[in-house]
Amino acid sequence: MRLRRSVAKWLVVLGVLHGIVVCAGFFAPYDPAEQDRKSPYLPPMRVHVVDEEGHFHARPFVYAFRLRQGTFDQYEEDAARSYPLRFFVRGARYRLLGILPSRLHLFGAEDLRIYLLGTDAYGRDQLSRLVFGGQVSLLAGLLGAGITLSLGLCIGAVAGYYGGWRDDVLMRVAELFLALPWLYLLFAVRAFLPLTVRPLAAFFLIVAVIGEVGWARPARLVRAVVLSAKERDFVRAARGFGAKDVYLLRWHILPETGSVLLTQAAILVPQYVLAEMTLSFLGLGVPEPVPSWGNLLSSLQQYSVLVSYWWMYLPTLAMVPFFLGYLGLASSLQERGPAYKIERRSLGSLT
Amino acid sequence: MASVLEVQELHVSYRDGEGEERAALAGVSFDLAPGEILGVLGESGSGKSTLATALVRLLAVNGQITRGAVLFEGKNLLRAAPEELREIRGGRISLIFQEPSLALHPTMRAGEQVYQVLAAHGTSGKSALREKTRQIFAMVFPEEAERIARSYPHELSGGQRQRVLIAQAVACGPSVILADEPTASLDPTTQMEILGVFRTLREKLGVAMIFITHNPALLAGFADRVLVLYGGRVVELGPAKVLGEPRHPYTKALFQCVPAGFGGNGNARKARLPAIAGESSVSALPLKGCAYEPRCAERMDVCREREPELLSVNEGHSVSCFKYEK
Numbered sequence: 001m002r003l004r005r006s007v008a009k010w011l012v013v014l015g016v017l018h019g020i021v022v023c024a025g026f027f028a029p030y031d032p033a034e035q036d037r038k039s040p041y042l043p044p045m046r047v048h049v050v051d052e053e054g055h056f057h058a059r060p061f062v063y064a065f066r067l068r069q070g071t072f073d074q075y076e077e078d079a080a081r082s083y084p085l086r087f088f089v090r091g092a093r094y095r096l097l098g099i100l101p102s103r104l105h106l107f108g109a110e111d112l113r114i115y116l117l118g119t120d121a122y123g124r125d126q127l128s129r130l131v132f133g134g135q136v137s138l139l140a141g142l143l144g145a146g147i148t149l150s151l152g153l154c155i156g157a158v159a160g161y162y163g164g165w166r167d168d169v170l171m172r173v174a175e176l177f178l179a180l181p182w183l184y185l186l187f188a189v190r191a192f193l194p195l196t197v198r199p200l201a202a203f204f205l206i207v208a209v210i211g212e213v214g215w216a217r218p219a220r221l222v223r224a225v226v227l228s229a230k231e232r233d234f235v236r237a238a239r240g241f242g243a244k245d246v247y248l249l250r251w252h253i254l255p256e257t258g259s260v261l262l263t264q265a266a267i268l269v270p271q272y273v274l275a276e277m278t279l280s281f282l283g284l285g286v287p288e289p290v291p292s293w294g295n296l297l298s299s300l301q302q303y304s305v306l307v308s309y310w311w312m313y314l315p316t317l318a319m320v321p322f323f324l325g326y327l328g329l330a331s332s333l334q335e336r337g338p339a340y341k342i343e344r345r346s347l348g349s350l351t
Numbered sequence: 352m353a354s355v356l357e358v359q360e361l362h363v364s365y366r367d368g369e370g371e372e373r374a375a376l377a378g379v380s381f382d383l384a385p386g387e388i389l390g391v392l393g394e395s396g397s398g399k400s401t402l403a404t405a406l407v408r409l410l411a412v413n414g415q416i417t418r419g420a421v422l423f424e425g426k427n428l429l430r431a432a433p434e435e436l437r438e439i440r441g442g443r444i445s446l447i448f449q450e451p452s453l454a455l456h457p458t459m460r461a462g463e464q465v466y467q468v469l470a471a472h473g474t475s476g477k478s479a480l481r482e483k484t485r486q487i488f489a490m491v492f493p494e495e496a497e498r499i500a501r502s503y504p505h506e507l508s509g510g511q512r513q514r515v516l517i518a519q520a521v522a523c524g525p526s527v528i529l530a531d532e533p534t535a536s537l538d539p540t541t542q543m544e545i546l547g548v549f550r551t552l553r554e555k556l557g558v559a560m561i562f563i564t565h566n567p568a569l570l571a572g573f574a575d576r577v578l579v580l581y582g583g584r585v586v587e588l589g590p591a592k593v594l595g596e597p598r599h600p601y602t603k604a605l606f607q608c609v610p611a612g613f614g615g616n617g618n619a620r621k622a623r624l625p626a627i628a629g630e631s632s633v634s635a636l637p638l639k640g641c642a643y644e645p646r647c648a649e650r651m652d653v654c655r656e657r658e659p660e661l662l663s664v665n666e667g668h669s670v671s672c673f674k675y676e677k
Contacts, residue, residue, distance in 0.1 A: 163412075234455055236409055237446070238467075239409060240409055241440065242439070242442055242471045242523075243467070
């Protein structure tokens, strides 16, 4: 199967973006849970190349912040000393991909903690939390989409292949699920479960909940493909030679659902990332101190944060390139058509 | 001799777009002796393919067998359990579809496709099945069996694909093969080749065959008996001699539509080929009386009043026409 150029382009974009999140330890300068109580709500530091006297420096640098006279949360740059950015520095310990222990970070500075996206109420580096938070949010999206697609594939295949009352029952249930407001359903399911759960358990809980509510749409699409595929001549011919149902589904029918599933996956992942963010934003998802994109935004529920600290909004921008990447992939996949096209001709009309 | 397949009063109808039932077969009955080749002759819309698919219950989703019985070795296939039916399909009765380019899985090697038929029915181990696949290929393809087994359908010619289908059909040693226009999409030379393959298989394996075609010329010298279908009804059934002396007006007219071939003199070849007047779509069938009546050259008053029954005119030769009513 040859990859079309537009598909490959979006795959590269997504690959780079996910690579950054997967190697969060390297790209994030600090540990996401590490606090710096002396500098809460520090605004993003500016990276300079020209100093106060107008001299150009090849190596970018930052200035430290100091409290403005007479305020308690207003900071200004202290130009007395510049802190040059250093690349490939040794810093906080982390495990790359959860296995490889390392201390290497992409950038950092000596004698100063640099906060390119500012800090939160506990002085934690927002950039590090953003990169690490992506791990939780994207994994939730990908796993959730995986669950949804597996469910949709199984249910759609059964409904389309066997037809009859199974089809009727499954499709009516699917319509019910389509009509449900999924957000409230998530709330309801979440409300049934204990309030305090360990972060890992909470993570799998929301993945399971998100993954299970969305099966109806992919199931309907798979059913449609199966309905047309099972009437193809070579499928009927195989049945005429005594092929078993499982064999027909596995080798003759389900391969044709591949392109539909891929497109659905590319649409579902961003949708589910957003769902995870919504739940975590409302405090129903992964609990602190584990960062997730929804957690990062949850401090915006406080009015003072909402109006005073604009950098707390920045995590919302992070998801834009991811979502664009996924939706771009989805639309270029849709242009592709099925893996193989067989001329559709019904046997009956050729009598 | 006991018949291997017996069809009794088979009625099939299709549901059209408006949900109305349209009859495609109206009471077809015949039997098939072991090792016999029965040629089924009919024009488009006569119910040929419907007959083939109905016998193993593989009708399109909107098709339905409304009445009748299909007795295979004494067992009614229309009442068989799904698993029983699956074992019979491909194992005891094989159906060869008319379009070899569409009837093969496009992304599976030819050898694999034959192997899978064996695997669906066989209980023996993998290596035994592989060996059997090799033998079947060697039987159907005198040359290049190895290469063709390794090819994908798109790498094969029409005749080769048809042979792969035949290999699938005979793989499990069935006692009946239903061949639905197996040569329709092939050129005349290849058609003859494929007929030769069928003939050899009959001699080697003693398999009975229902050979469906619209071309009377193919059946001459090939079929043992011929069944002529018109409008979902049997109009004539008899030994292959029927081709020489047809009794039913439709069969007669049909044979006049076949070119005389290269043996004829120049004038005959230049002459216009006769055509049967009118059209043969099912919707044009009269509500009452003989199905062929609107197009029949020898129609009588009685033809419009009731349906003719199959009458025996000779030993093993029956015709459904009032002309032969005593």
